Amino acid sequence: MQLQSKIDSPRLEIRNLRKRYGHRHVVDDVSLSVRPGNVTCLLGPSGCGKSTTLRMIAGVDMQDSGEIYVDGQLICDTVFRIPPERRQIGLMFQDFALFPHMSVADNVAFGLKNAREEKRDRVEELLAKVNLGWAIDKYPHVLSGGEQQRVALARALAPRPRIMLMDEPFSGLDNRLRDGIRDETLAVLKEEDTAVLLVTHEPEEAMRMADEIALMRDGRIVQQGAPYNIYNAPVDKQAVAFFSDVNVIHSQSNGALTDTPFGQFLTPGWEDGAPVDIVIRPQHFKLDFDRDGRGPLPTESDGVAARGVVMRSRFMGNESLVEFVMDHDGSELKVTVPNVFLPKPGTALWLTVRRDRCFVFPAEN
Structure with missing residues (x-):
């Protein structure tokens, strides 16, 4: 029973997060949780507060109120705050941000503090998972956009983060590549048992990747649940119209x-x-x-x-x-x-x- 309780507990939990800029509530009383190996999508139009929510979880922005927990432990409220680099949270963005002067191996190993041999073993393991073992000594400029995205994924996973935050990570890829890269990325994240919070404004992407969707509008989550339920039991007319x-x-x-x-x-x-x-x-x-x-x-x-x-x-x-x-x-x-x-x-x-x-x-x- 104790083991089952641990398995069912959320890896990431945010409670009543709020953030204001001037008189505008950018994030207004947002709460959600993500379990290990699951993908939750923050879905909504541009400007609804998705990316701001991600930045608060990462520790880049400070919330005005609310709490953030990782594996049941408080990592941030308005008084106590663990620095971003100690939160064991990985980040992936639309901009792959690879270092052009470093090899693929050095890019992936950048955040690792292990001994050299251990670093190399981890780099080889992750590049094999993303089918880029052949590119270990190449430089980013010789890789395609999809290959660079997979390098960015390997780099984000290298320190074994407990949580992965992804902000529109596939929007820079053309449609021909996007579906395949999304599926490969999802498979690797689930294999690593990483809890994933993905921000997107594309309903198709959320339906394809998410175990759970949190639909945001004007800084608030207006509906949350499995993709099937969100689509077939929408909370209002705007929720219906967002998907079709x-x-x-x-x-x-x-x-x-x-x-x-x-x-x-x-x-x-x-x-x-x-x-x-x-x-x-x-x-x-x-x-x-x-x-x-x-x-x-x-x-x-x-x-x-x-x-x-x-x-x-x-x-x-x-x-x-x-x-x-x-x-x-x-x-x-x-x-x-x-x-x-x-x-x-x-x-x-x-x-x-x-x-x-x-x-x-x-x-x-």
């Missing part, structure tokens, strides 16, 4: 039901007359190709079919994006269709929607 395009239908609740052109939606708990926004992702519409006003009725889960006219269509690779103007009120809807589907502008089609995949939120003013 959205369509919004404005309506009013009436007797726990809301009328829309696509049928009635269940809105239990809402007062009669309460304005609501029904939020629908483009992939949750269906095109009713058999319907011409006389075809089969949609299933109960698909609600009622509504007619729209194609404005434009574009092929996006794995899917096609079709934009409609709807007959009932002239509103515009975005619909994604698998594979190639490029109807001409002016084509009339009927749409249904998966009501069980929609979200209902209070209407915004």
Whole structure:
């Protein structure tokens, strides 16, 4: 039981961190934890406080209030503070910051204080993990961007940090390399049993890498959980829109039901007359190709079919994006269709929607 408790305890824990610059709360009451071998992503738009949170954990910035713990031990509050170099926290940034006048081996060994043979053994071990053993005596300028990123990872891991802080580390790589480098990096970090806190503004990166996502907005964490839960049970309309395009239908609740052109939606708990926004992702519409006003009725889960006219269509690779103007009120809807589907502008089609995949939120003013 004692062993299980130790395994389940967080490696990194921050409690109620706050940071102000002038009258602006850049970080406002942020709390989270990361366990060994797990990746937590701080996800949010630029300027929401992600990087400031990272700098406070690293010890570069000092919080105005709140506490930071590593393996249950306090490392920083507003009175007590362990210096950055003694926190056993590794850092990786978009800028690889390799020393151009040093070999790959010397770059990786830079933060090590071991004897020379021990340093060499650790360097060789890490370069083998990142598939760069052949580059041990090369210099950074002869390596590609992806290879330099892997050297930076090896250097950050060399002192065996208990925690790795990563601030947009892959944004400088082109799309062709990014996925492979991310996967390789994640594998090495998990093998080292390092707790990882990754900052990114890209939802796809967070979904791909994270065991848990903390969605930030205006200095606060507005939702936290596994990627599946964050995506499928968003806390508000902005959370839905951060991960994908959205369509919004404005309506009013009436007797726990809301009328829309696509049928009635269940809105239990809402007062009669309460304005609501029904939020629908483009992939949750269906095109009713058999319907011409006389075809089969949609299933109960698909609600009622509504007619729209194609404005434009574009092929996006794995899917096609079709934009409609709807007959009932002239509103515009975005619909994604698998594979190639490029109807001409002016084509009339009927749409249904998966009501069980929609979200209902209070209407915004």
